[in-house]
Amino acid sequence: MSALAAPASCMAPVALALGLDMHALLRRLFPICRSITGDGVRETLAIVREYLPALQVHEVPSGTPVLDWTVPAEWNIREAWVKNAAGERVIDFAQHNLHVLGYSTPVRGWFSRQELEAHLYSLPDQPDLIPYRTSYYQPAWGFCLRHHDRLQLQDDYYEVCIDSTLDAAGSLTYAELLLPATAPEPDAGEALLSCHCCHPSLANDNLSGLVVAVALARQLAALPERRYAYRFVFGPGTIGSITWLARNPEAVARIRHGLVLTLLGGPGHFTYKQSRQGAAAVDAAAALMLARHAPGAEIRPWLPYGYDERQYCSPGFNLPVGCLSRTPFGEFAEYHTSADNLEFVQPAQLQESLELVLRLCQTLDQNRCYRNLLPYGEPQLGRRGLYKGVGGGTEGHDWQMALLWVLSLSDGRTPLLDVAARSGLPFELLHRAAQALAATDLLAVASPEPAA
Amino acid sequence: MSALAAPASCMAPVALALGLDMHALLRRLFPICRSITGDGVRETLAIVREYLPALQVHEVPSGTPVLDWTVPAEWNIREAWVKNAAGERVIDFAQHNLHVLGYSTPVRGWFSRQELEAHLYSLPDQPDLIPYRTSYYQPAWGFCLRHHDRLQLQDDYYEVCIDSTLDAAGSLTYAELLLPATAPEPDAGEALLSCHCCHPSLANDNLSGLVVAVALARQLAALPERRYAYRFVFGPGTIGSITWLARNPEAVARIRHGLVLTLLGGPGHFTYKQSRQGAAAVDAAAALMLARHAPGAEIRPWLPYGYDERQYCSPGFNLPVGCLSRTPFGEFAEYHTSADNLEFVQPAQLQESLELVLRLCQTLDQNRCYRNLLPYGEPQLGRRGLYKGVGGGTEGHDWQMALLWVLSLSDGRTPLLDVAARSGLPFELLHRAAQALAATDLLAVASPEPAA
Amino acid sequence: MSALAAPASCMAPVALALGLDMHALLRRLFPICRSITGDGVRETLAIVREYLPALQVHEVPSGTPVLDWTVPAEWNIREAWVKNAAGERVIDFAQHNLHVLGYSTPVRGWFSRQELEAHLYSLPDQPDLIPYRTSYYQPAWGFCLRHHDRLQLQDDYYEVCIDSTLDAAGSLTYAELLLPATAPEPDAGEALLSCHCCHPSLANDNLSGLVVAVALARQLAALPERRYAYRFVFGPGTIGSITWLARNPEAVARIRHGLVLTLLGGPGHFTYKQSRQGAAAVDAAAALMLARHAPGAEIRPWLPYGYDERQYCSPGFNLPVGCLSRTPFGEFAEYHTSADNLEFVQPAQLQESLELVLRLCQTLDQNRCYRNLLPYGEPQLGRRGLYKGVGGGTEGHDWQMALLWVLSLSDGRTPLLDVAARSGLPFELLHRAAQALAATDLLAVASPEPAA
Structure with a gap:
C-alpha cells in the first residue's frame, strides 16, 4: 500500500489518500453480504474502524420505535x-x-x-x-x-x-465519527457527511460513497484548521438515517451543512442534487465548485426521492443537505446489478470524487462573512504593501481585483460565496485576499455563520 | 336537444352540458338587439333565467351615480x-x-x-x-x-x-347568480365569473362567453362539493361591472379569484391575460392548466385595456381577476363585424372552452394548503397501504412521487398549485394524493385559504 | 462661436450648447499639463469658470488627511x-x-x-x-x-x-457647482455629476467628460424646473473624490442619484456601468434610456474598478452612482496614449453624449410616484376631455394607453420608471400623461422621492 498519506494523530497509520488506496479498501469490503441489519454491516464497520479509530459503532435493538418506523428484526x-x-x-x-x-x-x-x-x-x-x-x-x-x-x-x-x-432480539448497526472544530470561532456548528452501507456486493452503490467518506474524514482530520465540526454517519439506507435522526436531536440542531455521498466511483459526470431549501450555502458552494472544477457537471433541483437526503430534508427537519454523486441511480445500465462491480469503479474516479468533496468542504469552511473596517472610500492598499509583487500578468490583475471585490462587498452579511458568484473570481483567490486584508486590519470576520 | 346534462336541484331541467346545447342557446340569443341598456338585455337575461332559475335580475335607474360614472338613459x-x-x-x-x-x-x-x-x-x-x-x-x-x-x-x-x-327615466339591467359553497371549510370566500351581454348580433363577442358561463354555472351547481361560493355577473361592458362594483362592496371583499369570460367560441388558441396582481392564485392556476391542457395557449401580462377586468383590477379594487379568451379582441378578422356570426362560433370550440374553465375552477377550489402531520422523516407509507396496487408502470411511479411531493412540501403554507409547479406532476394527481394522505391522517388542511 | 445657446441668468453668456462649442472648449484645454495637483488643474478650472461663473474652486493643503488617504505634495x-x-x-x-x-x-x-x-x-x-x-x-x-x-x-x-x-506646502485643487432645485417639492435631495480633470493632453480621457459636464450644467441651469439640486464635482481622479467625500458629509447625505461622466467623446457605443446597489433609480433610468435612445448600448454590472464611482460606491457610502461612457477604458486602442487626441474626439460624438446625459437627468427629475385619486374603477376620461383630439393612429392609441397605464399603476409607490418598464411605452409620453391626469385632478404626486 502507498505510504503517501499523512494521517492526523487521531487517525490510524493506514494509507488512504489516493484512489488506489480507496480502491483497495473497496475490494476488501466488496465480498461482504451487507443488508440493513446483520453481521455484514458489523463486519464492514469494523474494517472502517481500522481506518478511523475514533469511529463509534452503535447497536439499536430490533423493535425500537424510531420516528414513524420500527427497527426491524436482524x-x-x-x-x-x-x-x-x-x-x-x-x-x-x-x-x-x-x-x-x-x-x-x-x-x-x-x-x-x-x-x-x-x-x-x-x-x-x-x-x-x-x-x-x-x-x-x-x-x-x-x-x-x-x-x-x-x-x-x-x-x-x-x-x-x-x-x-x-x-426479533437482534439489532441495527450504524456508526458515527465526530471530528471536532479547531478554529477559535465559537459554536460554528457541524457539517454532516452521510453514506449508506447496506448494499451487498455492489461497488458503486454504495461502497464508493463509503470509501470516499472514510478518506475524506482522514483528510479533514489532517487539516490544521476546521471551523465546523464534521460528523460522519455510516448506516443502512432510510432506516439508518431515520434511526440517527430519532436518536440525535441535539446534533440535528447543530447541522449547518450536509452532504449525502453516493455513487462516486463510476464513470460519468458529477451530479449535485440540491437540498429541499434549494438556496442553502451547500447548494451555492456546490454550484460554484462544480461549475469551476467539474466540467459537464449537472445541478438538479430537490426531488423527494433518492437516498438519505429524503430523511434529512423531510419538512420537519428541513436540513440543508444535498446529495453528491456521479451519474445518478437508475441512469446507468450497471445500476443494481452484478455489473456494478470492481471494474466499474476505478481508482482515478474515486480520487477525483474525493478531491471534489474535499474542496466543497473547504469552501464551506472558509465561507465567512467579513466586514470592511475602512468602508468609506477605498483604503490605500499601496501604503500597506498589498500591491507588492503584483506584476502585469493576469494573476496579478486577478489578485488586485480579488482585494477590491472583497473590500467592496464585505458589509458584514455577504458570505464569500456570494462575492465569488458576483465577481466570477475563484473562491480560493478571494479567500486568500480576505486573509491578506484581515492581516492588515482592513477586514474582520463579521459572524461565525454566513447568512446564506 | 340532448338529454345528457344532469342539472342540480336548483337548476332548470334543460340540457346544457354539451357544445351543441350551448350553440343552440347562442342561436336563440343571436338575433336580439342588445346594447348597454334596453329591452334587448332584458330579453336576453330572461332567456338565461330559463337555464338558471336562481338568477337575480337587477334594474338600476338611469341617472344613478356609480363610482365616477352615471347610469345612462335607456x-x-x-x-x-x-x-x-x-x-x-x-x-x-x-x-x-x-x-x-x-x-x-x-x-x-x-x-x-x-x-x-x-x-x-x-x-x-x-x-x-x-x-x-x-x-x-x-x-x-x-x-x-x-x-x-x-x-x-x-x-x-x-x-x-x-x-x-x-x-332618462329608464334603467340599466344586469343579473347575478350566486352558487353557495357546500364544503365545511368556513368563509372561504367567493369566485367571480363575469361576462358582458351588451353586444347585438355578434356570436363570439360575447354570446360565446355568456353561454359558456351559463353552462359552467350549471356544471358547478351539479358538483357535490364547492369550497368557494361562485358568483356570476352578466352585465353590459364597462358600465355593468362599474355598477356592480359600486353596489356590492361586501361581495367585492369576499372575492378570492375571478375570471372574465369572453371570445370563447371562435377558433384559435386560448389566451389568458393575467390579473393586475400578476401572481394571484388564478394566474398560477391558469398558467398550469393552459400549459397542460391547452396546447399553443398563450399567457399575457396585465394590460389596462380590454374587458371588465379593467374595472375589477382598477388599483382601488385590485381584485385577482384574469381574463380567459381564445384569440383576443382585435386579433381576428371577424372581430366587431357581421362575420362574427353563428358559423364562426362552433359547438366543439364552446365545449373545449367550457371544459377548460371548469377545470380551472376545480383547480382553484382544490388548491388547499396542507400540513404534513408526521413531518420528521418520511412516514412509513407501506404500512398504511399507500403503496398497495402500485405496479411498475409510469402511473404507479407518478402516484408514489405525488405522495412524496405532497408530504415533502406540505408545510402549511404551500398551496397545491405550487407543489404542482415544482414537481411537474398533474394537479389532479396531487389532489388525489393529498386526499389519500389525509384519509390516513398523514395530512391535514392547513387553512381554508392558500397564501398564494 | 455659435450663438445658439440660451444660457440662464446665473450662467456666463458663452455659447456651449452644441458639439462644436464643446469641442472648441476642449481644444483650448487640451495643451494644459494637468495632474492630480498643480497649476494645470488650477488653469483648467479657471477656464471652466468662464463658462460657469458660479463655480467654486477649493484648495486643500497638502498633508491634509482625507479618509484613509493624505493629500499629496503639489x-x-x-x-x-x-x-x-x-x-x-x-x-x-x-x-x-x-x-x-x-x-x-x-x-x-x-x-x-x-x-x-x-x-x-x-x-x-x-x-x-x-x-x-x-x-x-x-x-x-x-x-x-x-x-x-x-x-x-x-x-x-x-x-x-x-x-x-x-x-509639501502646496495644495490640491477641485471645484464644485451647485444648481439649486426650483420645483416646489421640498427636500428632494441632490443629483451628483462627477468628472475627473487630472489627465494631461488626453482628449477623451477625460476632457470629453469635463466639457460634457460643463455643457450639461448650462442646459440644466436653463431649465424652468428642477426637482433636484444638481451638484457638479470637477476634481482629480481617486484623491479628488476621496477629498470631496471627506469634506462634505452633509452633501453626501443628500445625494439621490449620481453619474460619473467619462470617455464621452470617442466613437463607439454607450456603456453604462451600474452602481454597487445595482437597482437604484439611476440604474433603471439608464437601462430604459439606453434601450430606447442608444442603439447598441451596453449595461454592465458593478465592478469595484474604474473611475470615481469606486469611491462614491464604497460600501460605507454606497451611493447610487453609476458611470456613463462610450467605449470603456482599456477597450480602445487609443486609451492612455498620444492617440487620444483632438481628432479622436469628434463634435458630433460630444453632442450625442450631452443629449443622452441630459435625457437621463430629465428622466430622473420627472420620475415621480403618483397616486390615482379615483382608484375605484376607471375614471370616465371622455367626460374630462382626455380623449379629445385622439385620432385613429398609433400616437392616439399610445396616448390613450399611457393614460390608462399611469392610472392603473399609480398606487403612490410605483415610480414612473416602473410604469415605463412594465408598459413598454416611452417615459416622456407617460410623463405627459401624468401631467394631463394631474391637471384634471385624477392624479397627485405621492411623495417627492420615488421608492425605487
Missing part, C-alpha cells in the same frame, strides 16, 4: 441455493450474494417450477446480469439470477434452501 | 332605415341590427349624400362586412354598412329614419 | 528633457506633455543608456504612440516615448533634466 444468512432434480446447485448464494432476495425469510423444501418461478427475479433486457432485489418490510423469499440461466430451468421440481434468520 | 329602437330617391330602403335595421350605430339618437328627414356620408361607417379593407360601432357617451346617430353597398349610394338626397328612444 | 513642472551626447534633445516635454512620467521627482545629470532605460516607458505593440504613465504615490522619475524613438537611443550616455517640484 437478518442474517448462512446459505441459500436451488437444486435441480439431479441435485445440482443451479442457483447458489455462495457464488454471488446478489443471488438471494435481500431479507428473504427462511425456506426449505421442494417446489414445482411454476411455484419457484413466482420467487425468481431476472432481467430479460440484460440477460447476463444478476439483479439486486430486496423486501425489507414485506416478508418474502426469492432468488435473483441471470435471465439466461433462468431459461435453463426446465425441471418439473426444484429443491430450495434459504438458511436465514430474522431475529 | 336606449331602445324600433326601426331604422335609409331610403333612396326612389323610396327603396338601401340600409335597413330590419335586415341586420349591426346596421345602426349603437345608441343612435332619433332622427328623421332628408339629407344630402354628403351630409349622410358623415354618419356612415364601413370597412374599405373588408368591403363585404358590416362593422359594429357604438357611441354610448357622445350623442350621435349613424349607420354601419358594407363598403360595397356604400359605393352604390349615388343619389343626391336620401331619406333617413332612426326611430329610437333615450329614456 | 506637483509642478517647468521643463524636462533628455539630451544625447551631441547635446540634441531626443525627448522633450515641450514637444508633448505625455513625455514625462506624471509626478516625476526632479532629476538632473548624466546617465548611462542602461540606467536611463530603467526610467523609460514605451509601447512595443504601438510603436508610434507615446504612452501615458504616472507614479503618484511612489516617488519615481521617468520619460514616456514612442517605441520607434526609443530604438534610436544608441549613445552610451545621456543628459537628463526634470525640473519639477513637489511642494
Whole structure:
C-alpha cells in the first residue's frame, strides 16, 4: 500500500489518500453480504474502524420505535441455493450474494417450477446480469439470477434452501465519527457527511460513497484548521438515517451543512442534487465548485426521492443537505446489478470524487462573512504593501481585483460565496485576499455563520 | 336537444352540458338587439333565467351615480332605415341590427349624400362586412354598412329614419347568480365569473362567453362539493361591472379569484391575460392548466385595456381577476363585424372552452394548503397501504412521487398549485394524493385559504 | 462661436450648447499639463469658470488627511528633457506633455543608456504612440516615448533634466457647482455629476467628460424646473473624490442619484456601468434610456474598478452612482496614449453624449410616484376631455394607453420608471400623461422621492 498519506494523530497509520488506496479498501469490503441489519454491516464497520479509530459503532435493538418506523428484526444468512432434480446447485448464494432476495425469510423444501418461478427475479433486457432485489418490510423469499440461466430451468421440481434468520432480539448497526472544530470561532456548528452501507456486493452503490467518506474524514482530520465540526454517519439506507435522526436531536440542531455521498466511483459526470431549501450555502458552494472544477457537471433541483437526503430534508427537519454523486441511480445500465462491480469503479474516479468533496468542504469552511473596517472610500492598499509583487500578468490583475471585490462587498452579511458568484473570481483567490486584508486590519470576520 | 346534462336541484331541467346545447342557446340569443341598456338585455337575461332559475335580475335607474360614472338613459329602437330617391330602403335595421350605430339618437328627414356620408361607417379593407360601432357617451346617430353597398349610394338626397328612444327615466339591467359553497371549510370566500351581454348580433363577442358561463354555472351547481361560493355577473361592458362594483362592496371583499369570460367560441388558441396582481392564485392556476391542457395557449401580462377586468383590477379594487379568451379582441378578422356570426362560433370550440374553465375552477377550489402531520422523516407509507396496487408502470411511479411531493412540501403554507409547479406532476394527481394522505391522517388542511 | 445657446441668468453668456462649442472648449484645454495637483488643474478650472461663473474652486493643503488617504505634495513642472551626447534633445516635454512620467521627482545629470532605460516607458505593440504613465504615490522619475524613438537611443550616455517640484506646502485643487432645485417639492435631495480633470493632453480621457459636464450644467441651469439640486464635482481622479467625500458629509447625505461622466467623446457605443446597489433609480433610468435612445448600448454590472464611482460606491457610502461612457477604458486602442487626441474626439460624438446625459437627468427629475385619486374603477376620461383630439393612429392609441397605464399603476409607490418598464411605452409620453391626469385632478404626486 502507498505510504503517501499523512494521517492526523487521531487517525490510524493506514494509507488512504489516493484512489488506489480507496480502491483497495473497496475490494476488501466488496465480498461482504451487507443488508440493513446483520453481521455484514458489523463486519464492514469494523474494517472502517481500522481506518478511523475514533469511529463509534452503535447497536439499536430490533423493535425500537424510531420516528414513524420500527427497527426491524436482524437478518442474517448462512446459505441459500436451488437444486435441480439431479441435485445440482443451479442457483447458489455462495457464488454471488446478489443471488438471494435481500431479507428473504427462511425456506426449505421442494417446489414445482411454476411455484419457484413466482420467487425468481431476472432481467430479460440484460440477460447476463444478476439483479439486486430486496423486501425489507414485506416478508418474502426469492432468488435473483441471470435471465439466461433462468431459461435453463426446465425441471418439473426444484429443491430450495434459504438458511436465514430474522431475529426479533437482534439489532441495527450504524456508526458515527465526530471530528471536532479547531478554529477559535465559537459554536460554528457541524457539517454532516452521510453514506449508506447496506448494499451487498455492489461497488458503486454504495461502497464508493463509503470509501470516499472514510478518506475524506482522514483528510479533514489532517487539516490544521476546521471551523465546523464534521460528523460522519455510516448506516443502512432510510432506516439508518431515520434511526440517527430519532436518536440525535441535539446534533440535528447543530447541522449547518450536509452532504449525502453516493455513487462516486463510476464513470460519468458529477451530479449535485440540491437540498429541499434549494438556496442553502451547500447548494451555492456546490454550484460554484462544480461549475469551476467539474466540467459537464449537472445541478438538479430537490426531488423527494433518492437516498438519505429524503430523511434529512423531510419538512420537519428541513436540513440543508444535498446529495453528491456521479451519474445518478437508475441512469446507468450497471445500476443494481452484478455489473456494478470492481471494474466499474476505478481508482482515478474515486480520487477525483474525493478531491471534489474535499474542496466543497473547504469552501464551506472558509465561507465567512467579513466586514470592511475602512468602508468609506477605498483604503490605500499601496501604503500597506498589498500591491507588492503584483506584476502585469493576469494573476496579478486577478489578485488586485480579488482585494477590491472583497473590500467592496464585505458589509458584514455577504458570505464569500456570494462575492465569488458576483465577481466570477475563484473562491480560493478571494479567500486568500480576505486573509491578506484581515492581516492588515482592513477586514474582520463579521459572524461565525454566513447568512446564506 | 340532448338529454345528457344532469342539472342540480336548483337548476332548470334543460340540457346544457354539451357544445351543441350551448350553440343552440347562442342561436336563440343571436338575433336580439342588445346594447348597454334596453329591452334587448332584458330579453336576453330572461332567456338565461330559463337555464338558471336562481338568477337575480337587477334594474338600476338611469341617472344613478356609480363610482365616477352615471347610469345612462335607456336606449331602445324600433326601426331604422335609409331610403333612396326612389323610396327603396338601401340600409335597413330590419335586415341586420349591426346596421345602426349603437345608441343612435332619433332622427328623421332628408339629407344630402354628403351630409349622410358623415354618419356612415364601413370597412374599405373588408368591403363585404358590416362593422359594429357604438357611441354610448357622445350623442350621435349613424349607420354601419358594407363598403360595397356604400359605393352604390349615388343619389343626391336620401331619406333617413332612426326611430329610437333615450329614456332618462329608464334603467340599466344586469343579473347575478350566486352558487353557495357546500364544503365545511368556513368563509372561504367567493369566485367571480363575469361576462358582458351588451353586444347585438355578434356570436363570439360575447354570446360565446355568456353561454359558456351559463353552462359552467350549471356544471358547478351539479358538483357535490364547492369550497368557494361562485358568483356570476352578466352585465353590459364597462358600465355593468362599474355598477356592480359600486353596489356590492361586501361581495367585492369576499372575492378570492375571478375570471372574465369572453371570445370563447371562435377558433384559435386560448389566451389568458393575467390579473393586475400578476401572481394571484388564478394566474398560477391558469398558467398550469393552459400549459397542460391547452396546447399553443398563450399567457399575457396585465394590460389596462380590454374587458371588465379593467374595472375589477382598477388599483382601488385590485381584485385577482384574469381574463380567459381564445384569440383576443382585435386579433381576428371577424372581430366587431357581421362575420362574427353563428358559423364562426362552433359547438366543439364552446365545449373545449367550457371544459377548460371548469377545470380551472376545480383547480382553484382544490388548491388547499396542507400540513404534513408526521413531518420528521418520511412516514412509513407501506404500512398504511399507500403503496398497495402500485405496479411498475409510469402511473404507479407518478402516484408514489405525488405522495412524496405532497408530504415533502406540505408545510402549511404551500398551496397545491405550487407543489404542482415544482414537481411537474398533474394537479389532479396531487389532489388525489393529498386526499389519500389525509384519509390516513398523514395530512391535514392547513387553512381554508392558500397564501398564494 | 455659435450663438445658439440660451444660457440662464446665473450662467456666463458663452455659447456651449452644441458639439462644436464643446469641442472648441476642449481644444483650448487640451495643451494644459494637468495632474492630480498643480497649476494645470488650477488653469483648467479657471477656464471652466468662464463658462460657469458660479463655480467654486477649493484648495486643500497638502498633508491634509482625507479618509484613509493624505493629500499629496503639489506637483509642478517647468521643463524636462533628455539630451544625447551631441547635446540634441531626443525627448522633450515641450514637444508633448505625455513625455514625462506624471509626478516625476526632479532629476538632473548624466546617465548611462542602461540606467536611463530603467526610467523609460514605451509601447512595443504601438510603436508610434507615446504612452501615458504616472507614479503618484511612489516617488519615481521617468520619460514616456514612442517605441520607434526609443530604438534610436544608441549613445552610451545621456543628459537628463526634470525640473519639477513637489511642494509639501502646496495644495490640491477641485471645484464644485451647485444648481439649486426650483420645483416646489421640498427636500428632494441632490443629483451628483462627477468628472475627473487630472489627465494631461488626453482628449477623451477625460476632457470629453469635463466639457460634457460643463455643457450639461448650462442646459440644466436653463431649465424652468428642477426637482433636484444638481451638484457638479470637477476634481482629480481617486484623491479628488476621496477629498470631496471627506469634506462634505452633509452633501453626501443628500445625494439621490449620481453619474460619473467619462470617455464621452470617442466613437463607439454607450456603456453604462451600474452602481454597487445595482437597482437604484439611476440604474433603471439608464437601462430604459439606453434601450430606447442608444442603439447598441451596453449595461454592465458593478465592478469595484474604474473611475470615481469606486469611491462614491464604497460600501460605507454606497451611493447610487453609476458611470456613463462610450467605449470603456482599456477597450480602445487609443486609451492612455498620444492617440487620444483632438481628432479622436469628434463634435458630433460630444453632442450625442450631452443629449443622452441630459435625457437621463430629465428622466430622473420627472420620475415621480403618483397616486390615482379615483382608484375605484376607471375614471370616465371622455367626460374630462382626455380623449379629445385622439385620432385613429398609433400616437392616439399610445396616448390613450399611457393614460390608462399611469392610472392603473399609480398606487403612490410605483415610480414612473416602473410604469415605463412594465408598459413598454416611452417615459416622456407617460410623463405627459401624468401631467394631463394631474391637471384634471385624477392624479397627485405621492411623495417627492420615488421608492425605487
